[in-house]
Amino acid sequence: MPPGHLLRVSDFDPIALAAVLDLAARMKREPLAWQHSLRGAAVGCSFEKPSTRTRVSLAVAAHRLGMTTVMLNKEEMQLGHGETWEDTVRVLSSYFDALTLRTFDHGTVERMAGIATVPVINTLSNDHHPCQSLADLLTLAEHFGTPVGLRAAFIGDGRSNTCNSFLEACAGAGMHLTIASPPGYEADPGLVAAARRTMQRTGGSVEFAGDPVEAVRQADVVYAEVWVPMDRPQERAERVRRFAAYRVDAELLSHAGADTVVLHCLPAVRGEEITSDVLDGPQSLVWRQAANRLPTAQAVLHTLITGAAD
Known part of the structure; x- marks a missing residue:
């Protein structure tokens, strides 16, 4: 079984890692074959660091799964006005099927995963770039x-x-x-x-x-x-x-x-x-x-949300 979150590569054991890579290869060959697999689902994406490949590949990957992508800017949310991180994550977990975070301190990603009731994907921290x-x-x-x-x-x-x-x-x-x-x-x-x-x-x-x-x-x-x-x-x-x-x-x-x-x-x-x-x-x-950032992002979203690399 895949892990609940992807915070670092080792969250996938060798068998799960091979399965995700196999799925990514299939998704690259047939990118639209899964376009209804997560129809109606949504992923919330927070970027505290600049991003080109990660931001774009993730958004396109979600689209190819039938998902909606919502970009979350701290300054545009109540986080920027005193609401706690913990309260924010609890609420966002009730809206989204997955959350992603690109940040500085890896501990922030771990805190999010500890609170969230949906899969959390580390899209880059100072310690890991899975x-x-x-x-x-x-x-x-x-x-x-x-x-x-x-x-x-x-x-x-x-x-x-x-x-x-x-x-x-x-x-x-x-x-x-x-x-x-x-x-x-x-x-x-x-x-x-x-x-x-x-x-x-x-x-x-x-x-x-x-x-x-x-x-x-x-x-x-x-x-x-x-x-x-x-x-x-x-x-x-x-x-x-x-x-x-x-x-x-x-x-x-x-x-x-x-x-x-x-x-x-x-x-x-x-x-x-x-x-x-x-x-x-x-x-x-x-x-x-x-280019392979796209099919691997697609495979990770599908695997973590559905609980199966299939």
């Missing part, structure tokens, strides 16, 4: 036939929400992940330990490398990510200096195989964490990866 990682896995499954056993190299901030979620995705899918980060930006030990416990069942692994060249040598997949999070502009100068050797460019890819593919969650700062020749080059799956 919807992105589901699209990553679907993209790899399409390209390689299956993500199982693939070797991936994540280049950059090992503590970022994207890396956290990709780590859990690799664990659930049975992939081998190497994270290459500068000192001070290593992956969270608690998340790594939990991922390794899952990998004991799925056959995956996670290792670390200070040198990005070492990380990509055996990689089937190289993952780049923006160096400066949107909520930490004050760290730009320091991060650009620390991450300068972690750029995904043609020189770095020359140490990987000719069939190695490149992922990036977008938006990209061209010339910083990734160069344009790589982003737009033949090894890039980035645009397919972005």
Whole structure:
């Protein structure tokens, strides 16, 4: 059975994860085949951070299921005038069939899930970005036939929400992940330990490398990510200096195989964490990866609301 909420990738156990990805693949092939499955249902979407892919893919995914999407702006609700978060969520749960939240503190998403009586979907927090990682896995499954056993190299901030979620995705899918980060930006030990416990069942692994060249040598997949999070502009100068050797460019890819593919969650700062020749080059799956945000969002909404990946 799927979980009640999707706050992080590990909320889906390996079997549920595979089922959701299978459903997403079917929905991509026949996007309108489920257009009456949730007719009359509604999803409330709150975005406290800017969004392009998440906002649009979620709205279109809901439409393809026959759902209504309502965008919730804190300043336009009584939340902005003193009503408590708890009271607001209780009421919204009586109007909607699911709630989504894109926010800063992951604890806020957990608070919502603890109060809501309908499924809650984390569409990005500072700690996790599960919807992105589901699209990553679907993209790899399409390209390689299956993500199982693939070797991936994540280049950059090992503590970022994207890396956290990709780590859990690799664990659930049975992939081998190497994270290459500068000192001070290593992956969270608690998340790594939990991922390794899952990998004991799925056959995956996670290792670390200070040198990005070492990380990509055996990689089937190289993952780049923006160096400066949107909520930490004050760290730009320091991060650009620390991450300068972690750029995904043609020189770095020359140490990987000719069939190695490149992922990036977008938006990209061209010339910083990734160069344009790589982003737009033949090894890039980035645009397919972005497109796959739609069928995976559709599959997640359907699975959580109906209680079945079917």
